[in-house]
Amino acid sequence: MSEPVLIAENLTQEYVLKGGMFGQDRIVRALTGASFSLEAGKTLAVVGESGCGKSTLARCITMIEEPVAGSFILNGKKAGPDTHDELRTSVQIVFQDPYGSLNPRQRCGQILEEPLIINHPEMPREERTRRAREVLELVGLRPEHFDRYPHMFSGGQRQRIAVGRALMLEPKVLVLDEPVSALDLSIQSQVLNLLVDLQERLGLAYLFISHDLSVVKHIADDVIVMYLGRPVEIASKEDLFEHQRHPYTKALLSATPMADPTLRKQRIKLTGELPSPVNIPPGCPFSPRCWKATEKCRTERPELDTGAHRAACHFPE
Amino acid sequence: MALLEVRNLSVDFETTSGRFRAVDGFDLTLDPGDITAVVGESGSGKSVAFLAMMGLLPWTATITSDVMKFDGNDLRSITPRSRRQIIGKDMSMIFQEPMTSLNPCYTVGFQIKEALRIHLGMDRKARHARAIELFEQVGIPAPETRLSTFPHQMSGGMNQRVMIAMAIACKPKMLIADEPTTALDVTIQAQILELLTSLQEETGMALVLITHDMGVVAETAQQVSVQYAGQKCEQQEVTALFERPHHPYTAALLAALPERATTKHLPTIPGVVPGQFDRPKGCMFAPRCSIATELCHTTPPPVGGAEIGFARCHTPINLKAEEEA
Numbered sequence: 001m002s003e004p005v006l007i008a009e010n011l012t013q014e015y016v017l018k019g020g021m022f023g024q025d026r027i028v029r030a031l032t033g034a035s036f037s038l039e040a041g042k043t044l045a046v047v048g049e050s051g052c053g054k055s056t057l058a059r060c061i062t063m064i065e066e067p068v069a070g071s072f073i074l075n076g077k078k079a080g081p082d083t084h085d086e087l088r089t090s091v092q093i094v095f096q097d098p099y100g101s102l103n104p105r106q107r108c109g110q111i112l113e114e115p116l117i118i119n120h121p122e123m124p125r126e127e128r129t130r131r132a133r134e135v136l137e138l139v140g141l142r143p144e145h146f147d148r149y150p151h152m153f154s155g156g157q158r159q160r161i162a163v164g165r166a167l168m169l170e171p172k173v174l175v176l177d178e179p180v181s182a183l184d185l186s187i188q189s190q191v192l193n194l195l196v197d198l199q200e201r202l203g204l205a206y207l208f209i210s211h212d213l214s215v216v217k218h219i220a221d222d223v224i225v226m227y228l229g230r231p232v233e234i235a236s237k238e239d240l241f242e243h244q245r246h247p248y249t250k251a252l253l254s255a256t257p258m259a260d261p262t263l264r265k266q267r268i269k270l271t272g273e274l275p276s277p278v279n280i281p282p283g284c285p286f287s288p289r290c291w292k293a294t295e296k297c298r299t300e301r302p303e304l305d306t307g308a309h310r311a312a313c314h315f316p317e
Numbered sequence: 318m319a320l321l322e323v324r325n326l327s328v329d330f331e332t333t334s335g336r337f338r339a340v341d342g343f344d345l346t347l348d349p350g351d352i353t354a355v356v357g358e359s360g361s362g363k364s365v366a367f368l369a370m371m372g373l374l375p376w377t378a379t380i381t382s383d384v385m386k387f388d389g390n391d392l393r394s395i396t397p398r399s400r401r402q403i404i405g406k407d408m409s410m411i412f413q414e415p416m417t418s419l420n421p422c423y424t425v426g427f428q429i430k431e432a433l434r435i436h437l438g439m440d441r442k443a444r445h446a447r448a449i450e451l452f453e454q455v456g457i458p459a460p461e462t463r464l465s466t467f468p469h470q471m472s473g474g475m476n477q478r479v480m481i482a483m484a485i486a487c488k489p490k491m492l493i494a495d496e497p498t499t500a501l502d503v504t505i506q507a508q509i510l511e512l513l514t515s516l517q518e519e520t521g522m523a524l525v526l527i528t529h530d531m532g533v534v535a536e537t538a539q540q541v542s543v544q545y546a547g548q549k550c551e552q553q554e555v556t557a558l559f560e561r562p563h564h565p566y567t568a569a570l571l572a573a574l575p576e577r578a579t580t581k582h583l584p585t586i587p588g589v590v591p592g593q594f595d596r597p598k599g600c601m602f603a604p605r606c607s608i609a610t611e612l613c614h615t616t617p618p619p620v621g622g623a624e625i626g627f628a629r630c631h632t633p634i635n636l637k638a639e640e641e642a
Contacts, residue, residue, distance in 0.1 A: 049502035154589045184358040184590075185529065189573040189583035196581050211503065214532070218575035218583070255507035257532025259574050261555045269511070270504045272458075273474055 003076075004037040005172045005205050006061070006091075010070035011035070013056050017278065028277050030056040032229045033070070036222075040172065041199060043206040045220035045237075047213060047252070051274050053229035054209045058177045061207060062093045075172060089119055092166035096178035098158035102150040108161055109146040112136065115168040131168065138201075139164040140194055156187035160194065167198070175207045180215060192219060213256045217241055225249045228285040229277055235309040245311035248286045284314065320490055320523050321347040321370075324384035328362070328369050331377045337593045339378075340366045341547040344627075347523045349490065352514070354526040354534040354555075356570075357544030360590050363527050364413075366544075367493050371410055372400050388490060406436040409484040410493040414500055415476035419468040425479045426464030432486045451482040455512060474505035481509070485516060491523045492516075498533065510537055531574055535559060543567050546591050546601040553626035563621070563628040566602045600631065608632055 013031040031053040038044045046054050059065045061072065063084050072079050074087050095101040102111055112132040116123055136146060139160040150158055159179060166174055176195070180188040196219065198204060210216050216223060216237075223240045225233040225248065233246040244250040254268045272289050275281055281288055287297040296314055304312045328340040340362040347353060357363045369380045370392060385392040387408055392400070404410075412418040420428060429451065430444045439447065445464075452460030455478040468476055477497065484492055494513060498506040514537055517524045526538055534541055535555065542552040543564065551564040562568040571577065572584040588605040597603050603613040613631050621628045 049504060156589065185531070185570055186358060186573055186586040187589070189575070189585045190587075192575065193582050193585060213503075214574065214576040218578050251504060255503045257506075257510075257530065257536045259531040259535045259559065259571070259576060261535040261559050263535075267507055267511070269508070273472055273505065274502070 004039045006038040006072060006074050006207075008034055008036050008061070008070070008072040011057065011060050011067045011072060012069040013053075013060055013065065014068050026278050029229050029280055030277060031060065031067070034224075034226075034231055035070075036224060036231070036234065038173065038205045038207060040205050041203045042221045043199070043208050043219055045208045045210060045216040045223045046226060047210060047216055047223060048226035049211060049252075049274055051228070051277060052226040053277075054211075054226060055177055056229070057226075058093060058175045058207065058209055061173070062091055062175050063088050064093075089169040090171050091173040091175060092169060092171040093175040093177060094159070094162050094166050094179050097182050098155055098162050099182070101162055102158055104150050107147050107149055108136070108141075108153075109133075111150070111161060112164055112168055115165060119169055135164045135167050138167065138198070140190075154187070155183050156190055159183060159191050163191075163194065163198070167202070170202075171204070173205045173207065175209070177209045178211070179208075181210065181212060188215075195219065213253060214259075225252065228275065228280055230285060230312065231304065232286065232313070233309075233311045234304065239309045243309075243317070245309060245316040246286075246313045247290050247292055247317075249311075250317075251289075284312075318389070319346045319386075320349050320388055321345065322384055322386045323366075323370065324382060326366060326369060326380070326382040326385060328365050328374065329379040329381075331379070332593070334593065338596075339547055340369065343544075343547075343549055345542065347491065347525070349523055350517075350521050351540060352517060352524045352526065352538050353540040353542060354528060354538035355542050355544060356528060356531065356534055358529060358590055360546070360592075361544040362547040363544045364495050367410065367495065367525065367527065371404050371408065371493070372397075373404075373410075402436070405432055406487040407490045408493070409487070409489040409491075410495060411477075411480050411484045411497050413496040415473060415480045416468065416500070418480060419476060421468055424465050424467055425471070425476075426466075429464075429479065429483050429486060432483055436487045447486070448482075451486055452478075454485075454516070455479075455482045456508070457482070473500055474502070474509070477501060477505075477509060478512075481512065481516075485520070485522075488520060489522055491525065493525045493527065495527045496529070497526070499528075499530070506533075513537070531571065543570070546596070548601055548629060549627070550602065550630070551626045551628045558626070563626045563633040564602075564630050565606050565608055565632070565634060568634060569605075569607070600629070602630075608634070 011031060011034040015028040015030055017026040017028055019025045034057055046057060048054055060067045075090055077083050077087060079087055109132055112135055113128050116128045141160055180191050183191060208219060220237045222236050224231050227248050233249045244253060251268045251270050270289050283298040283300055284302050287293040292315055302312045302314045304310045323345045326340060326343040330337045330339055343366045355363045368374050390403060426448055429448050433439050433444045433447055448464055449460045452463060457463050457475060457478050498509050528534060538555050541555050541558045543550050545566050551567050562571060569586045573586060586605050591597060599615045600613045600618045603609040618629050618631045621633055625633045
């Protein structure tokens, strides 16, 4: 368990916004300096608001996009253009919207077999079908579902197919990009249970991206809190929910509604909105909304400190 | 007299594959100053019921009810002309997606002033002043410059504020907020909810909050009505509902919340919400219910009394121990 399957070093991703004929090109700093490691059988949750770089991180890890700086090591191999082909099979992704991520013109069976057709073209058809049926059972669908089209399934079942498709190549790491946020509460718990089961049986490592802190609290082992493309706090789940060191994490937790009417707590009110990632404020990115910000915060960018519970703040608690 | 009284409201849709009953026997009574939440999963008919009251459903919908009264007006027999004088003024609604509910061709200032012109007949100067006042009220910074921006130039949170400003422009007696925060981030959600409740306190309007988020319900509502498959299955005061749900569906829904989980496995509700073709004969929830009896599968349950939260159930539960499970 000690050897991490995924080690990311300083991952950075930028996009260029074309300024048109007269304007200047602008750079969107979507992800800056993300470093973490992930062990087999563990779940690392990435939380943050929209625009904080969660999905960009997912796209870098799944090698959909090449990061502009930084690197990561998967399965002991450094990811790069020359190793992409062999590494891509060991990390798979499940997208947020099960309605948009399945081809409506393919049957469930075809959807499941497609990764094998592409990656193992030499595999005989019977073998392929056998594996697809195995996975179908693994994700809790019935054999008769094999020949159905996606529109015949409910949202929860579709998400099961999406998870099944991700499992076809027997990956080591599964990137889950908001896998339950499009689902209803009663279905959400079914899918979460499925994910917990699969992790136990197959020893998968999850990179779980979510904005819902109650789901994260339930499923994660470690948590990274991101703000404007930067990790601002990294800790184990217990530490993070027990004691937040970064003011943003504190505000995020206090803003999350708790399903307990007797507990109407005082919220930390954040004023303003997330600044655009095109012009990230100098200094601490959170300083314009922070109630503790001083002159130092506005001019000098805090780095993540070291230790088990890391925070990027000049005045951590 | 109640501000809004609805008895036995049903909405049917004519679809190519036959009739579909989206809302089945919906009851609601609202007094001024009430905050009521309507909770349910997608497809439970919560939005449709309120769209029916607003008269915003397409012609394929058939609306029937015993009583549908708002502020002394009978909404069943009202002429379209007089309905238009009520909706948007005394009874207004905040729609779910601010990005698609605002007209992209007009500035937000134009859209908010339109309501003021048509309903209140204000002159240009008064409209402008009122629009700025409204923007300040909902917490939009630099209101004067924001009036001349288009919806696509603003973020989702800001657009949602514009929607709220528009809905409260004519000081409504009842405000229906249809999932006002689902498209927003949690920190913005907290701001918007705070805004809605403070507006409600200030103006004393009745607020209806349509949502699927139990956390939002717990933090804002006074009364909660739980919808399932078009029917109301339970209505209670919020603390009582969370402490002692009487309908098995409510109990199961609360148990499925990740934050209430005690083990790595969450309690689940097996199966899915019934659709158009597999509506059960008896209780709508019977196929998924853990304590369903033979009776539940064959006979629709009656609506219970106030002491069991009007639970539509043959076997209502109210033991304190059961909600822990």
